[in-house]
Amino acid sequence: MAFNIIKKISLHGLVVLILVLVQGSAFAQVINIAVPADPDSFDPVKTVAAATGEIAFNIYEGLVKATPTGQVAGALANTWTVDETKTVYTFYLREAFFHDGSKVTVDDVVYSLNRARNPEIAVRAGELAMIQGIEGLDGAVQIKLSQPHGAFLYTLAEVFAVIYPAHAQDLAHHPIGTGPYSLEEWKPNQHLRLKRFEQHWSGQKPYFQEAKFLIIPDENSMVLNLKAGRVDLIPRLETSVLHQVEGNPRIQVLSFPMNTVQVLAINNARAPFDDWRVRKALALGVNQEEVIFGAAWGHGVEIYSALSPAMADFYNDQLASINTYDPNRAKALLREANQERLQLKLTLPSNYPLHVQTGELIAEQWKALGIQVDLEIVEWGTWLERVYTQRDYEVSIIGLAGRLDPHGILVRYTTENSRNFFNFSHTRYDTLIQRGLETVGEERRETYLQAQEILAQQLPGIFVMDPPQLVAMAKGIQGWRHYPIYVVDVASLFR
Amino acid sequence: MGRYLWQKTVGFALTALLVSVVTFLIIQILPGDPALLVLGTEGSPQAYQELRGELNLDQPAISRFFGWLIGFFQGNWGSSLRYSLPVRDLLQDAIPLSIRLALFAVGLALLIAIPSGMFMATNRHSPLARILSIGTQMGMAIPQFWLGLLLIQFFAVRLTLLPPGGSEGFISLILPVFTLALPRAAVLTRFVHVGLGEALEEDYIRTAKAKGLPRNIVLYKHALRNGAIEVFTVAGLQFAQLLAGTIVVEQVFGLPGVGQLLLNGVLQRDLPLVQTLVMLIVMGILVFNLGFDLGLALLDPRLRYE
Secondary structure, eight states: OHHHHHHHHHHHHHHHHHHHHHHHHHHTTEEEEEESSOOSOSOTTTOOOHHHHHHHTTTOOOSEEEOTTSOEEESSEEEEEEOTTSOEEEEEEOOOBOTTSOBOOHHHHHHHHHHHTOTTTOTTGGGGTTEEEEEEOSSEEEEEESSOOTTHHHHHTSGGGOOOOTTOOOTTTSOOOOSSEEEEEEETTTEEEEEEOTTOTTOOOOSOSEEEEEEOOOHHHHHHHHHHTSOSEEEEEOGGGGGGTTTOTTEEEEEEEOSEEEEEEEOTTSTTTTSHHHHHHHHHTOOHHHHHHHHHTTOSEEOSSSSOTTSTTTOOTTOTTTTOOOHHHHHHHHHHTTOTTOEEEEEEETTOHHHHHHHHHHHHHHHTTTOEEEEEEEOHHHHIIIIIISOOOSEEEEEEEOOSSHHHHHGGGSTTOTTOTTOOOOHHHHHHHHHHHHOOHHHHHHHHHHHHHHHHHHOSEEEEEEOEEEEEEETTOBOOOOOSSSOOOGGGOBO | OHHHHHHHHHHHHHHHHHHHHHHHHHHHHSSOOHHHHHHGGGOOHHHHHHHHHHTTTTSOHHHHHHHHHHHHHTTOOOBOTTTOSBHHHHHHHHHHHHHHHHHHHHHHHHHHHHHHHHHHHHOTTSHHHHHHHHHHHHHHHSOHHHHHHHHIIIIIIISOOSOSSOOSSGGGGHHHHHHHHHHHHHHHHHHHHHHHHHHHHSHHHHHHHHTTOOHHHIIIIIIIHHHHHHHHHHHHHHHHHHHTOOHHHHHHHTOOOHHHHHHHHHHTTOHHHHHHHHHHHHHHHHHHHHHHHHHHHHHOHHHHHO
16 A cells, blocks of 8 residues: 555656656747758758758748748848849848858858858759859959849849858858858757757847757658647648647647649650640649549649749739639540540659649549549659659659749740650740840830740649648747748747 | 587678678669758759769769768767768767667567467466466557657656656666667567477476476576577567667657668768768667677587587
8 A cells, every 4th residue: 555655656756757848948949840851961052952942942041031021131131232234133141150150251151152052062053144254342242144144133042052161161051141040960860950050140039049850751750749749840741640749739830832843744855745725634634622632631732824823923813714623624635636536644753642642633534524534653762863854754743842933943844945745845835934034114014924824724734723732830830931932930930 | 519610700891891881882882862852842953063062972873882981990980961060979969878778669569479488388377377468469460659649648748757758877778778668568568478389398407397397497597598589589680680779769859869860861862871880770780680699508408519
């Protein structure tokens, strides 16, 4: 009996101890964020993985920085001017410090940007090819473009155009930036620890002193970690595990469009898909509403062309009726094109469950039209080689990540573009995209509205949805700021 | 003995070489190109060419293979393409973790299996033995990832007694070790049960009993020792298998072990990482097997005389 009492008391002691520990960690102002994979490299000119950009956003800053509404705002540049030829930009630097305590100088800016456009070092140097020369002035940097370029400022907000000290070594693992957080520790397959930077130029200090990105590859254990309190935030919850947190009183879920275009890519160079009527029939045979309900649990947003509604400034909202689901018309078009017994192979990347499920649903919808669909599910490496690079496919599904500026997204569909794995070719479209670079303001917007309409009508592929980004957080975490690009803005969060 | 060791060493070298050639060939034959995988859907031909040069992919396969092989034996294991870190740094954390996991898991499995197997062999008709028998069936049938998730749900989410994942200290290894140990314990229990059961039917046991030896001596010294050989052989195989990583359990618990590295390495066609890792695992298993063979000889005199 006495023994039992002792056991009970010690058990209570244990519970109290654990409660104290849990409470204690709450006061330490640490936020634990779950991500599925490690970054590839923190060298801004080497990285291409979205997983890196997501974290690097907190570490590095460029002359300008993206805002939640998809605009750009001054970061290391306080202000800037553009001359009347629209080819000379002058950026006036503000006083700012790097994480190692050194001051940001004109030389650092010139060095970083020159490195970013050097094709021998930078993997995405091509995106800065519009720059003709960079010159350091007193407290300012002047960038000359070879011709006016409407997307230039947005390009400077990308991760490859950020600023780091000219003396930095081994940026890949020891990034030195000016952002609100600095990288303290990176243990591959375990975690990344970010520490608040106390000397940020804005003078504001984020709420959390420390942000820990935990690598948890399995989506089910991510959710269990959130429930158990080891994780405070899952920035990208898989839709398939949404039901596990819905209705949980201690967890809140927010849903946003991802600014990703899920597209059913069609190989426009291959018969019979070179026939517009066949592509049109395939498009009319897709019931988007059903797909979003079935594959994304109703959380996706229907899209009709290559821009997501998240790109509010440039989005063409008049295209919904062009390819409305109409199986009878689809069948008629197939008859007209002599393709009543159409047989096609739908290639799906196995690492994206959303695309696989979307493909399975669309295959069923097409079968109702009398089309014979062979599903082929391939591993990501195979997909990149066969579908993306060799363009050896008939129909496939993929998500194309959004950017701040429409040019980067829409240029993919121009005839000569190396990323145009659709083999889409349309002369007027190519002209419009070129014009988009040379114009500004309302004229530029109008150009992109027309370009979107061409894509909706000509159908390089069938635009399905902007998949949902589900943000799952412990109740009490506040301040989530959503961006139309792939980032987690830790500095905005508080408890 | 010298001749025996010499034969083993030559066998080692040949096996290791063969494995490295096969690994290299498989990664070559698999579709998918590391440079393409790095660039994803944003790649351009220009960036692709640059990156291939940087990753040395533009050299002929044969010269890359021998370059790697020579480097491996010089202790220069190259850099991972996926993590852009030296392979050595990546392995520094992963290998000790995997060895620890394997040791604890098989150790715990034996701790569970030997008493329960003995109980089942000696008390065949008791209700507890029946329950244990059902338990071993279930232990073998339950998928490991599901068992892991169940344990997290109960001990981490419901009771908040143990961390749901990560590798911060010994306490975070408790759930993964149980997840790995339970199915293995189920298998081992059956081996103890059957091995001991058969041993107990043997003539020498009857003789021992007839001599009037106490029951415990008969059981432990005569029967268990003979029944144990198979059990330890199976446990050794389980250990070797765990050394090569436990991808599913590592994923569920977010553990940075060998399995995670290997999986990510293969998915990214990260040749230096995969090649080095496979080579080290193979060598580890070969060394372990040799030690294990010698160890078994201690248990079984027949093996010593051959």
